[in-house]
Each structure stands twice: as C-alpha cells, then as structure tokens.
Amino acid sequence: MASNEKVNSHGQTEKEFLAAYNPYKYERPSVTVDMLIFTVTDAKKRNYRTLPDKELKLLLIKRGEHPFIGQWALPGGFVKMDESLEQAAVRELKEETNIDSIYMEQLYTWGEADRDPRARIISTSYMALADSSTLEVVANDDAADAKWFSVQCKLFQEHRTLTGTGYEQQRLYKLKLACEGEKDLEAVIKKVKTVSGRTVRTYGSIEECSGIAFDHAGIIEYALERLRSKIEYTDxxxxxxxxxxxxxxxxxxxxxxxxxxxxxxxxxxxxxxxxxxxxxxxxxxxxxxxxxxxxxxxxxxxxx
Known part of the structure; x- marks a missing residue:
C-alpha cells in the first residue's frame, strides 16, 4: 500500500472497500423512464377558404399488460443496468412506438412511494416537441395501441388563504385528452403552493382520474406548465x-x-x-x- 493512500475507519483502502462492498445492503428501487412527445396538427377545416385551427397533441400508448391494462399511458419502461437514463428513453420510445432520432430533454423525476402498484419505482420523464408528419407511429412491445390525443388543461378553481407568515394557494386544473374513436380521458389535478417567509413549497396531487394510468395525469399537467414557460424564452x-x-x-x-x-x-x-x-x-x-x-x-x- 502506498504510504499516502487513504484508509477508512476499518483500515480499508478504496480498492479493498469496493471489493468487499455489498450492493444489496440498501433496498434498490426500480427505475423507469416516461416520454412526453407533443406535436401540433391542423384541426379539420371548416371550408377551403378558412385557415385550419391548430391542436396540441400528445402521444399515448394503450397498455396491453397489467397493471392498468387497457388504460392509456405515456410511452416508457424500465432502465437496464447497463444503460443511462437517456439511452433507456430512446430505446423504450423506439420499442413501444417506432419513433427514433428525436431530441428529448429531461423534465422531472417522480418518486412518490405509492406511484406504482407493482413496486417502489422512481421515474424520470423526458419531453420533446416533434413534427408528427415526419413520424411513423406503430405500437410495438407491450403497447396494445399508440395514438395522438388532443390536450387541454384549464385552471377552473383557485383559492388563496393568508397565514401568519405568508399564504397557501390551491389551484384545481381540469385535464382532458381526446382522440377520435376513443373515450375521452379526464383528470383533476390539485396544485398547492405554500409561502412562509422566504420558504416556498409546492406539491401536486391527482384528485380524480379516468382512463389515464399510473400518475401520468400529473406528469402531463406538469409538462404542459413547463412547455408554456419554455416557449417564452427558447426556440x-x-x-x-x-x-x-x-x-x-x-x-x-x-x-x-x-x-x-x-x-x-x-x-x-x-x-x-x-x-x-x-x-x-x-x-x-x-x-x-x-x-x-x-x-x-x-x-x-x-x-x-
């Protein structure tokens, strides 16, 4: 051992410590990735002289396996031990929807303990905007179907309560996803912001949900909020x-x-x-x- 090599309290060098380390000492939650692929398309024309309206759409896959079989979800899946989060996102998107070679940026990491009924699962979401006319969407792997859903998210209720050191603000949003030939998907998301002096805390919860798997309604609402912010100062x-x-x-x-x-x-x-x-x-x-x-x-x- 080199004279300047550091040892820990047990007299181990780093090499010795790593050789003896037990990776199962701590519980190991599973890690997944979820992708939000947005596009804007022309709505149906009223007549040939009228410019078509635009619709914001999101790509969803219909789950072919439990849990939430038959419900709609974001494309995604489990991260393998030998790949990065971004590599997993690219692979899963290709496997489930046939989409490849689009730029995605990391959005947020979701870690509520009960967010997945199968196990303790942490998910990192990725977001992208894409020209859907250049994409050939095909459902593959464990996805029973893949379709573009129009997206609407509206604030319909807001309440602010003053406290001794600040305030608490509650907002309720109605999320609606629609696709021709499919039943509308809906959810109500509550966003709470508490301000106490210089301390600001925010959290969200899904109050109602119909047809949207896991906690994906909350992820979609958050992505829309970020998208509307980014469009103001980026390209x-x-x-x-x-x-x-x-x-x-x-x-x-x-x-x-x-x-x-x-x-x-x-x-x-x-x-x-x-x-x-x-x-x-x-x-x-x-x-x-x-x-x-x-x-x-x-x-x-x-x-x-």
Missing amino acids: IAFNLMPELFTLTQLQQVYEVILDTELLKANFRRKTAHMVIETNQYTKDAGHRPSKLYRFNTDWNKENE
Whole structure:
C-alpha cells in the first residue's frame, strides 16, 4: 500500500472497500423512464377558404399488460443496468412506438412511494416537441395501441388563504385528452403552493382520474406548465415547424401551446430575430400568397 493512500475507519483502502462492498445492503428501487412527445396538427377545416385551427397533441400508448391494462399511458419502461437514463428513453420510445432520432430533454423525476402498484419505482420523464408528419407511429412491445390525443388543461378553481407568515394557494386544473374513436380521458389535478417567509413549497396531487394510468395525469399537467414557460424564452416551438413556414402558422403554434390569443404585431416583433425571410410564397388555393420564412439557427448568438 502506498504510504499516502487513504484508509477508512476499518483500515480499508478504496480498492479493498469496493471489493468487499455489498450492493444489496440498501433496498434498490426500480427505475423507469416516461416520454412526453407533443406535436401540433391542423384541426379539420371548416371550408377551403378558412385557415385550419391548430391542436396540441400528445402521444399515448394503450397498455396491453397489467397493471392498468387497457388504460392509456405515456410511452416508457424500465432502465437496464447497463444503460443511462437517456439511452433507456430512446430505446423504450423506439420499442413501444417506432419513433427514433428525436431530441428529448429531461423534465422531472417522480418518486412518490405509492406511484406504482407493482413496486417502489422512481421515474424520470423526458419531453420533446416533434413534427408528427415526419413520424411513423406503430405500437410495438407491450403497447396494445399508440395514438395522438388532443390536450387541454384549464385552471377552473383557485383559492388563496393568508397565514401568519405568508399564504397557501390551491389551484384545481381540469385535464382532458381526446382522440377520435376513443373515450375521452379526464383528470383533476390539485396544485398547492405554500409561502412562509422566504420558504416556498409546492406539491401536486391527482384528485380524480379516468382512463389515464399510473400518475401520468400529473406528469402531463406538469409538462404542459413547463412547455408554456419554455416557449417564452427558447426556440423549442420551432421543432414543430416544417423547413418553410408562414408567420401566421408560427403564431398559431404559439397560441395553441400558450392557450391564448396573441397580438399579431407584438408576436412578430418578438420573434423577428428568430426567423429568416425567404423569397418564396405559399401556393394554397383560396388564399392570398403569404411569404415563407425559415428558422434562424443563429438567433441566440446576439445575446452571447
């Protein structure tokens, strides 16, 4: 042993400690990954002269096995011992839905002790925006089906109570997922924020749920909240756009994600540095030609 090599209280070097270490000394919860793949599509046109409305959609799989057999869930599965969380997310998404090669970012880790009836399972969720027209979704592995569901999440009740050192705020959200030919999926999620001096705590709970497996209703609500925040200061929305697009199409995507109408002049001023004007125009029947733009990949360098 080298004279400067450190030993622990039992006189072991690190090499000796690792050789004798028992990995079963502590309980080992299982780890899973869940993926939230959002897209924006055109709703049905009312007539050929009317621009189509947009719908925000989320990819769900129908569970073919217990628990929650027959209910709808986020694509996902267990992490193998020899892979990273991201590698597991990519593999599971491909195995269950046939989707490959899309960028996903880590969203949050969910660790409630009773979140899965099978065992103590901790899950890390990943989120992505994708152009669904470029994806060929096919249910595989233990997924009985895979479909895009339109997503709506509305705040319908809010209550604030003052306390001696701050306040407690409770909000109730109604989540609704709809797909043609399928029964609507619904849930009520409660979000609580407590402020006591400089200490702020937040937590959520699923108050009601119909047709959505596990705690995935809460994960979906959280992802929508994060998505609406990120679209304000990042270029994440451009993952939904084709190579060439009109400014009206881009504004529609922002509006459907934010669930609010935006002023045309303000929106165009805000996003002007994120797009590059081309010399091409749309050729849609029944509409005046509109100029086409492309995403400016260097838009953020101005702030560096």
